[in-house]
Amino acid sequence: MPFASIFVPNFWLQAVVRADPALRERGLALIDGNPPLWRVVAIDTVAAQMGIEIGMTKTNVEQFAGVEIRPRIPAQEKIAHAALLDVGWSISPIMEDTAQDAIVLDLYGLTSLFGAEEDIGAHLIMRLTTCGLQGNVAIASNIETALIAARGFAGITVIAPGEESYRLGGLAVRVLLPSHETVETLERWGVATCSDLARLPVLDLSERLGQEGVCLHAQARGASMRSLVIAEPADSFEEEMELDDPVEELEPLSFLLGRLLDQLCGRLTARALGAASLCIRFELQPSFENTVDTQETFGTQKQPGRYEKQMQLPVPMRDSKMLLKLLRLRLQRHPPNAPIQKITLTADAARPRVIEGNLFLPSIPDSEKLELTMARIVHVVGEGNVGSPSLTNTHRPGDFEMQRFLIPQDAPKINSRSDRAPGRADKRADGTIPASFRVFRPVIPAQLDWHTGVPTRVAFQGLRGEVSAASGPWRTSGDWWRDDSWQQDEWDLEIRFQDAVERSPSRGLPPNLGIYRFFYDSQRRGWFVRGVYD
Amino acid sequence: MANKKRRYAFPFVLPMGSKTSLLRLQVESSLATRVASPFQFRDRIVETVPTGAPLIDRRVGGFPRGSLTEIYGPTCSGRTTLLVSALASRTAASEVCALVDANDVFDPHSAKAAGVKLEQLLWVRCRNVDQALRVTDLLVQGGGFGLIALDLGDALPHMVRSVPMQVWFRFRRAVEHTPTILLVLEQETTIQTCASLILKLHAQKMRWSETAESIEISRPHSPGCLLHGWKIRVEMIRSQAKREERSDAGFETEIPRNIRCSPTEPRGGRRQR
Numbered sequence: 142m143p144f145a146s147i148f149v150p151n152f153w154l155q156a157v158v159r160a161d162p163a164l165r166e167r168g169l170a171l172i173d174g175n176p177p178l179w180r181v182v183a184i185d186t187v188a189a190q191m192g193i194e195i196g197m198t199k200t201n202v203e204q205f206a207g208v209e210i211r212p213r214i215p216a217q218e219k220i221a222h223a224a225l226l227d228v229g230w231s232i233s234p235i236m237e238d239t240a241q242d243a244i245v246l247d248l249y250g251l252t253s254l255f256g257a258e259e260d261i262g263a264h265l266i267m268r269l270t271t272c273g274l275q276g277n278v279a280i281a282s283n284i285e286t287a288l289i290a291a292r293g294f295a296g297i298t299v300i301a302p303g304e305e306s307y308r309l310g311g312l313a314v315r316v317l318l319p320s321h322e323t324v325e326t327l328e329r330w331g332v333a334t335c336s337d338l339a340r341l342p343v344l345d346l347s348e349r350l351g352q353e354g355v356c357l358h359a360q361a362r363g364a365s366m367r368s369l370v371i372a373e374p375a376d377s378f379e380e381e382m383e384l385d386d387p388v389e390e391l392e393p394l395s396f397l398l399g400r401l402l403d404q405l406c407g408r409l410t411a412r413a414l415g416a417a418s419l420c421i422r423f424e425l426q427p428s429f430e431n432t433v434d435t436q437e438t439f440g441t442q443k444q445p446g447r448y449e450k451q452m453q454l455p456v457p458m459r460d461s462k463m464l465l466k467l468l469r470l471r472l473q474r475h476p477p478n479a480p481i482q483k484i485t486l487t488a489d490a491a492r493p494r495v496i497e498g499n500l501f502l503p504s505i506p507d508s509e510k511l512e513l514t515m516a517r518i519v520h521v522v523g524e525g526n527v528g529s530p531s532l533t534n535t536h537r538p539g540d541f542e543m544q545r546f547l548i549p550q551d552a553p554k555i556n557s558r559s560d561r562a563p564g565r566a567d568k569r570a571d572g573t574i575p576a577s578f579r580v581f582r583p584v585i586p587a588q589l590d591w592h593t594g595v596p597t598r599v600a601f602q603g604l605r606g607e608v609s610a611a612s613g614p615w616r617t618s619g620d621w622w623r624d625d626s627w628q629q630d631e632w633d634l635e636i637r638f639q640d641a642v643e644r645s646p647s648r649g650l651p652p653n654l655g656i657y658r659f660f661y662d663s664q665r666r667g668w669f670v671r672g673v674y675d
Numbered sequence: 676m677a678n679k680k681r682r683y684a685f686p687f688v689l690p691m692g693s694k695t696s697l698l699r700l701q702v703e704s705s706l707a708t709r710v711a712s713p714f715q716f717r718d719r720i721v722e723t724v725p726t727g728a729p730l731i732d733r734r735v736g737g738f739p740r741g742s743l744t745e746i747y748g749p750t751c752s753g754r755t756t757l758l759v760s761a762l763a764s765r766t767a768a769s770e771v772c773a774l775v776d777a778n779d780v781f782d783p784h785s786a787k788a789a790g791v792k793l794e795q796l797l798w799v800r801c802r803n804v805d806q807a808l809r810v811t812d813l814l815v816q817g818g819g820f821g822l823i824a825l826d827l828g829d830a831l832p833h834m835v836r837s838v839p840m841q842v843w844f845r846f847r848r849a850v851e852h853t854p855t856i857l858l859v860l861e862q863e864t865t866i867q868t869c870a871s872l873i874l875k876l877h878a879q880k881m882r883w884s885e886t887a888e889s890i891e892i893s894r895p896h897s898p899g900c901l902l903h904g905w906k907i908r909v910e911m912i913r914s915q916a917k918r919e920e921r922s923d924a925g926f927e928t929e930i931p932r933n934i935r936c937s938p939t940e941p942r943g944g945r946r947q948r
Contacts, residue, residue, distance in 0.1 A: 503770045504854055506819030514817035518799055521809050526800040530783035530793050541783045546797045548771065574728050575789040576904055576928035577755040579780040579829065610883050612900050633902045635881055655751035656881065656902060672782065674905075674930070675755040675828070 143248045143258060144284050144369075145232075147265055148291035149225060149276040152242035153213055154183040156221035159273035159404070160382055164209055172199050173213040182213055216381050223379065224272040224408055230374050231268055231411035232261065237284070238372040243291065245284050247369055262297035271407050281305060285365035289335075292316045305363020310336030317360050323353060335361035374412070378488045380405045387426045387480030391472060394481065399465050401486050406461040409490060415457025416488035421468060423448035424483035448477040455547050456508040457491040463509050470516040474524070508548055515546065536619050537627055538660075538671065539580055576674055578658075584669040587659055599636055599659065601670050606636035609654075614661075628663040631671075721871070721916045724768075724856065727760030731874075731909055734924035736916050738822075738856045739871045743847045747861040748876035753907035754828055754860050756789075756928050757876065761822060761858065763790035770821025773797040773814050777807035778829040788931035804834045808842060815849040815857065823850075824858040832862050843869035864912065873912035879925070881905045904929040 149155055154171055158164050168187040172179040179199035191205050202210055222241050229236040232255070235247035248261060255261045262278040269276050279290030281300040286309065290298045293312035300308045312335045314327050326349075332338050338361040346354040359365040380401045388394050398421075409415060425446035450471055458464060494508075506514075518527050528543040587601035596608050613632030620626045637654045656674040661667070699714065706713050723737030738744050738761060748754050763786075765772050772795060774781060779800040783793055797820075801807040804827060811825050827835050847869045850857045859866060864873060884901040909924045 503768060503821055504819050505771050506817060510817055511819070514813050515797075517813050518810050521813075522799060522801050522806055526779075528798065529796060530781075530786075530798050532783060532787060532793070539782070539784070543798075549769075549795060572728075572730055573904060573927040573929040574756060574760045575931045576753075576785070577759040577789060578782040578785040579755055580782045582779050610881065610900065610902075612883070612902050635883075635902075653749065654878065654881075656905070672780070673750055674902075674928075675751055675753065 143280055143282055144287045145246045145248050145258075145261060145265065145278060145280045146239075146284075146287035146291040147225065147229065147244050147246075147269065147276050147278050148288070149221075149242045149269075149274050150292075151183055151185070152221070153218060154185055155274055156218040157211055157214060158185075159221050159224070160214075160217045162273065162400075164211070168205075168208045170197075170202050170208055170210050171213045172202070172210055179212075214383060216383070220379060220381055221274065223375070224404070225269075225274060225276075226372065226374075227378075227408040227411045228265065228268045228272055228274075231413075232265060234374075235369065236372055237369045239288060243288060245287060245369060248280065258299050259297060262299065266297060268411055272411065273404060273407075281363070283363070283366055284369060285360050285367065286363040289316050289360060289363075292318075300363070306336075306339055306361075309361060309363050310334060310339065314338055314357075314361070317357050319357055320353065323350060323357070326350065376414075376490045378405055378408055378416075378490060379485065381483070381485045383483045384481065387482050389480045391469065391476070394472070394484075395465065395469055397484060398468055398486070399461065401484060402461040402464050402468075405486055405488055406459045406464070409459040409488065412490065413493075414490040415459045415493040416464065417454055417457045417491035418489045419452045419454065419464060419468070420487040420489075421448075421450050421452070421471075422485040422487070423477050423481045424485075425477055425479035426482050427479070445482060446479055448481075450475060453545075455512050455545075457493045458509055458512075459493070460509060463513060466513055467516050470513075470520050474520060505548055511546075511548065536617065538617065538629065538631075578672050579675045580672040581670055584660075584671055587668045587670045589659065589668050596632060596634060596659070599634060599657075604638055606638040606654075608634050609637050610635040618663075626664070630661040630663075632659045633657075633674075634659055722854075723916060725764050726757060727764040728757060728909075728926045730926045731757070731924050734909075735872065735874065735911050735914060738858065739916050740854050740856055741851055742871035742915070743843065743850065743857045743859065743866060743869055744872040744874070745859050745861065745864060745866045745870040746874045746876065747864050749862060749878075750828075751905075752876040752878045753905075753909075753926075753928060754876055755826075756907070757874075757909075758824055758826065758858060758860055759786050759789045759791060761856075762786065762796060762824065763792075765822045765856075766790075766792035766795040768821070769795075771795050771797070771819065772822040773799065773820050773824070775799045775801060775807050775811050775814065775823070775825045777801050777804055777825070777827050780829050781826065785931065804830045804838065808838065811846065811857075812849075815846055815855070818853060818855065820855050822856045822858060824860065826860045828860045828862060830861075835861055835863075835865050838865065840869070867913075870913065871915040873914075875910040875912050877908045877910070879906040879908055882927075902930055
């Protein structure tokens with residue numbers, strides 16, 4: 142049963158470079174510790190060529206020109222580790238999360254899917270590069286051998302069964318990760334390589350080094366056997382970026398968001414998932430102008446502000462460009478009120494929807510494209526003005542609510558000949574079709590003249606007319622137990638307008654006649670026009 | 676003197692001279708394997724869908740897909756009824772429709788009563804004509820809708836008239852070769868040549884359960900007087916599909932019980948006389 146191990150050398154440094162690719166091959170030194178005792182913990186090859194060594198102080202490193210000094214960021218390391226796990230899960234569902242910089246995959250049965258073991262290694266390297274990391278891949282018949290080979294050999298290494306001891310023999314003993322005391326002991330003995338260690342008698346090694354010695358001996362021979370501790374995949378994906386200089390404008394922010402989204406979508410693609418919802422969080426710079434220092438807070442360090450927006454997507458998406466456009470539109474509507482120090486993007490993953498196309502089905506808008514179109518429309522007309530109307534379970538006149546418009550999930554029917562004219566109106570035997578109503582929002586105040594309890598003349602919006610037919614009053618009331626109770630007397634009035642010419646031409650064409658609905662609102666004690674039949 | 680250039684649009688007719696006849700013969704022979712008769716005019720087949728009013732369908736042939744249709748008329752002329760009827764027809768055929776409401780006048784209750792599947796309707800409530808045009812542009816460019824209705828019925832006519840003609844050409848061009856019907860509702864015609872179908876609507880006779888003449892007391896109200904509907908005359912001003920001159924049709928509306936002011940189907944929490 143073959144196992145593959147991925148090892149990311151210089152992981153802390155790669156985590157920083159993954160977040161800021163401009164730092165690659167520039168001479169970078171990572172420092173860690175409590176200020177002022179900063180010490181170098183990782184360097185890249187360029188910095189090493191300059192003479193910088195691990196353990197140097199920050200002050201010493203600052204003497205070297207052209208070296209970028211960055212602090213170690215545990216949050217970025219956590220995200221880089223999550224990306225490494227996603228690379229593993231993209232190939233095999235059976236995976237062990239061995240260390241921050243190493244994972245082991247079970248490759249049983251994958252050769253029929255990906256080809257030979259070398260091809261699997263190439264796939265892993267390619268996906269690792271897509272996720273912004275560079276690493277080594279080793280494939281062996283047991284877990285420990287694969288791990289040791291990944292740590293010891295660069296690039297792709299395939300160790301055939303039976304060759305473990307021979308292939309590992311040339312590696313330094315340090316790749317077995319012995320304890321510090323054991324390393325010193327082995328150095329005193331003159332044991333430098335795995336083959337030197339493998340040649341030592343196990344019983345004598347056990348007497349001197351204990352159980353650790355036995356384990357190291359088995360590992361050096363490539364004979365260590367253990368089971369895989371399988372890791373459970375997470376459904377939440379997070380990317381984070383801390384900024385050296387706070388960002389205020391949308392354009393540079395979009396550039397950074399695009400980079401984060403590329404990484405996030407790369408991870409989602411590796412797992413064959415899409416983002417069902419996206420959450421964006423900003424850590425904002427404390428604003429000195431807007432904050433008034435009280436006696437208690439004076440002198441203390443100001444806490445950064447928070448900005449958080451959740452974006453529900455109609456279908457799981459993993460197109461970074463589309464997501465960036467949606468985020469931009471959202472940020473244009475609700476911009477943060479202070480410069481941004483830190484960006485965090487979290488995506489809840491879901492399986493992408495797969496729809497089988499059919500030539501004979503009516504066309505429907507593409508869900509991803511429609512979401513972008515709706516976001517743009519919301520930018521024009523404002524939130525709450527776009528959606529699908531839904532009638533509420535109440536008798537209050539004209540009451541409804543706007544719901545988010547979603548493409549119906551159930552498969553549309555194929556248009557048959559009988560379905561070509563399916564409107565309810567067609568089924569009416571007398572050829573009549575249901576009349577529609579136009580609602581005035583807000584309602585228009587009106588004045589009514591009465592004669593023996595019946596309206597005879599009306600006036601509203603500069604229009605005056607005679608009532609030629611009337612139906613009413615029909616009283617409706619409800620919600621008396623609430624503050625916004627309602628009680629109305631409704632009339633349907635057919636009005637013939639006579640003096641409509643007095644109306645300004647800029648206010649529309651004067652109608653000759655119309656059937657309007659008037660109502661008396663008992664709460665407001667006045668007459669209003671609700672709408673017109675049209 | 677301005678240099679007059681003769682511009683030909685395909686299909687064009689070549690003057691029958693010896694050189695041109697030869698040229699024509701050469702073109703025909705070179706295209707013989709691919710095009711049967713390259714100089715013969717072919718009509719574009721326009722697919723039409725039912726309006727929801729069978730009487731209009733018989734006369735007009737339905738709303739053409741991939742083109743712009745204009746419906747205009749004064750208030751109470753039945754424009755909204757015809758629009759909602761078309762929406763009901765399209766949503767019943769599992770199509771997704773969009774309504775751009777320039778003045779926020781759409782009534783979901785009467786639409787539901789007319790058979791519109793509201794969950795398949797994208798309703799955009801705008802505040803002015805400018806917003807409505809921008810939204811329509813976005814929807815038309817997005818594609819995939821069976822019907823996009825732009826309701827400018829309550830917009831001020833001078834505002835609609837001030838919309839540049841190229842906007843309508845742009846819309847027409849955007850929906851061309853797509854299955855989308857772009858329906859524009861107005862008080863007076865402004866689109867003109869951009870529209871494939873122009874319908875003018877007039878309200879005719881109102882139908883009340885009791886007319887003033889039938890009531891003994893000489894007053895326009897009776898306790899049992901109910902509005903039943905009204906008759907609408909539809910005038911076809913222009914149709915590219917039918918290629919006919921002006922023709923008339925008509926249909927009758929009926930007030931659905933759940934939106935009518937009546938005691939028979941109580942809509943209020945408590946309805947009293």
